[in-house]
Amino acid sequence: MATEIDPGYAKAWSRLAASRDALADWRESARAWQKALDALPRTNLSPVERQQKEQYSANLKAANARLNGPPIVPLSMNEKLGKFPWQIATDMLPELRIAGPAKVSSSAWVIALAYEEFSKGVEAMKGMKIIPQSENPGTFVHRGNLEGLTDLSNGFMRDDRVFHINQPNWIEMYNQQVYFEVTARKAWDSEGLETVKELAQKRLKENGWDDVRPALAVTVRAWLMRAAFEGGLRDQPQAGVQYYRRALDLVEWGRTIWKDVPKSSRGAIFEHSFLIGIRSMYLKMFMNAYTDDPGLDSKFPLEELKEEAEYLLKESEIAVQTRGDEPVDPGFISSFIVYPNGLAHAMLGFYHVQMARYATNLVEKMFSYVKGAGEYTHASSKYPEDDELRAWYLNCTMDCMRNAGVPIENFLMIATGLRDSVPKMKKIWAVSELAMGGRDQKIQANLDRADELMRRVADKTLTLEDPVPL
Numbered sequence: 001m002a003t004e005i006d007p008g009y010a011k012a013w014s015r016l017a018a019s020r021d022a023l024a025d026w027r028e029s030a031r032a033w034q035k036a037l038d039a040l041p042r043t044n045l046s047p048v049e050r051q052q053k054e055q056y057s058a059n060l061k062a063a064n065a066r067l068n069g070p071p072i073v074p075l076s077m078n079e080k081l082g083k084f085p086w087q088i089a090t091d092m093l094p095e096l097r098i099a100g101p102a103k104v105s106s107s108a109w110v111i112a113l114a115y116e117e118f119s120k121g122v123e124a125m126k127g128m129k130i131i132p133q134s135e136n137p138g139t140f141v142h143r144g145n146l147e148g149l150t151d152l153s154n155g156f157m158r159d160d161r162v163f164h165i166n167q168p169n170w171i172e173m174y175n176q177q178v179y180f181e182v183t184a185r186k187a188w189d190s191e192g193l194e195t196v197k198e199l200a201q202k203r204l205k206e207n208g209w210d211d212v213r214p215a216l217a218v219t220v221r222a223w224l225m226r227a228a229f230e231g232g233l234r235d236q237p238q239a240g241v242q243y244y245r246r247a248l249d250l251v252e253w254g255r256t257i258w259k260d261v262p263k264s265s266r267g268a269i270f271e272h273s274f275l276i277g278i279r280s281m282y283l284k285m286f287m288n289a290y291t292d293d294p295g296l297d298s299k300f301p302l303e304e305l306k307e308e309a310e311y312l313l314k315e316s317e318i319a320v321q322t323r324g325d326e327p328v329d330p331g332f333i334s335s336f337i338v339y340p341n342g343l344a345h346a347m348l349g350f351y352h353v354q355m356a357r358y359a360t361n362l363v364e365k366m367f368s369y370v371k372g373a374g375e376y377t378h379a380s381s382k383y384p385e386d387d388e389l390r391a392w393y394l395n396c397t398m399d400c401m402r403n404a405g406v407p408i409e410n411f412l413m414i415a416t417g418l419r420d421s422v423p424k425m426k427k428i429w430a431v432s433e434l435a436m437g438g439r440d441q442k443i444q445a446n447l448d449r450a451d452e453l454m455r456r457v458a459d460k461t462l463t464l465e466d467p468v469p470l
Helices: 010-022 026-038 047-068 085-103 107-126 148-158 170-185 193-207 209-233 237-257 272-292 302-322 330-358 362-381 388-404 408-429 439-458
Strands: 129-132 140-143
Touching (some): 026 047, 085 107, 085 408, 107 148, 107 170, 107 330, 107 408, 148 170, 148 209, 148 272, 170 209, 193 237, 209 237, 209 272, 237 272, 272 302, 272 330, 302 330, 330 362, 362 388, 388 408, 388 439
Antiparallel strands (some): 129 140
């Protein structure tokens, strides 16, 4: 490393610090930024060195703030609550395989196959060997599986609900895995989007696809996982949006300039299904960022969210029409076509609900809630009966209907569908992050409301044509 050859080389320390930033390794990042500052002259700084000092100082301050801020909280669940969805689903797969096409529509395929890939990535991380070099004290060689990041990110993209941390050194193992793959593949861990584009094209001309393809794959997949860490574990969805946007832009750019290059050369990250996966995650993170900064003047505008949802809707519909005959497992179509279509409708539902809240005209407000109900109903229909999101979006439909004052008859029809979905959902999703966030209590409140309305219709204090009272 350049820092070992010349410990006083400020730029080398700054590059090391930037690479540790990319891994969210704030302790090593802060140490390296401090070394970069120490390597600058104390007095008589040139204009360039003064600019470097300002930059390094700002980055050191940011790294220390992250280091001393709230720690990453693992997304773990108490096993005493019951089996996790991926465990139940994995147990169901033999029966589903025997049943054949009759049982293709089950969320068990989605979450079990997501877990299969995610857990392969975790096993790769666990198998990493860090070997000290006796001939060079203080240096180490990493030996491991170069597909770890691919498996982790593939599992996460299939269904992000599979993400969980089940041991205290998980983040440390992940950082070592990324460092190993970035180094081995000569990926871009700290460069900006435009720089990556420029360097990728240059390397392609010099070294060909066998060199560039894995480098781009590691770069993009590391951005995706970094977005998940920032938005999910660190509760910083604004940062998550930035990393997803960067990955989305790079993939869209690559699909354009290399549109005639086969998958075998350019790699899986430029496939249509991969683009849909990124857009899905970006859209969810964008909604979370809006929720943190709500309002018509949000830094994450509702109109942009709507536009992205419409893009995703269009992309998923194109995928149905253009999908080739390449064999895929039963969960793949759900993960990369059907579920994204449902998500797009759900985000449009969210958009209309938010617009209703800011509407000043009562008719406009009610109309927005009606449109929201329609989108959530469409969303629910895209998920199997045993997926919690089917029940959840039906519940969101009922929330919109109450606010819109639709006829009681319509409200009760949705309640019937929701009531049928709940026991099927709980077979797999009794324990989930959504459940821990109050899912069942909110669903039950709407079902209780439906029961009350049926009693009032029966005793003739209300009719089926009356609007649902607030």
